[in-house]
Amino acid sequence: xxxxxxxxxxxxLEYPDxxxxxxxxxxxRFDAHLDPAGISLSLHRTGAADVRKTVRMHFHxxxxxxxxxxxxxxxxxxxPADAAxxxxxxxxxxxxxxxxxxxxxxxxxxPEEEVLLxxxxx
Numbered sequence: 001x002x003x004x005x006x007x008x009x010x011x012x013l014e015y016p017d018x019x020x021x022x023x024x025x026x027x028x029r030f031d032a033h034l035d036p037a038g039i040s041l042s043l044h045r046t047g048a049a050d051v052r053k054t055v056r057m058h059f060h061x062x063x064x065x066x067x068x069x070x071x072x073x074x075x076x077x078x079x080p081a082d083a084a085x086x087x088x089x090x091x092x093x094x095x096x097x098x099x100x101x102x103x104x105x106x107x108x109x110x111p112e113e114e115v116l117l118x119x120x121x122x
Contacts, residue, residue: 002029002044009043011055022053039064067095 009024024030024043031042038060045053059067072093078086 002031002042004028005043006028012042022055024055037061 013020028045
């Protein structure tokens with residue numbers, strides 16, 4: 001399911017004899033999800049045939065994990081005055097880590113975890 005792009009994305013595809021550059025702004029849409037092999041990302045610019053374009057990327061989990069680690073190493077390059085973007089990145093990264101207080105996590109508890117929880121609640 002696609003969602004509106006809240007900001008902007010720029011894509012460049014470089015070949016030895018060609019260069020393709022595309023921008024995706026607020027009128028564009030995106031889809032990002034996990035599948036059995038990795039991360040799938042699609043950017044869609046809708047409209048007339050002469051402006052319509054789609055970019056699809058797929059990263060296996062190992063590569064995507066390395067990308068996240070490299071991004072974390074360079075987060076200090078985000079200017080302190082741009083705290084909003086830094087905070088947004090931090091919150092998005094936190095969302096990858098399951099929280100034990102979420103209803104979804106409780107629904108996925110093993111029977112042993114449920115028994116322990118009941119004992120704690122008594």
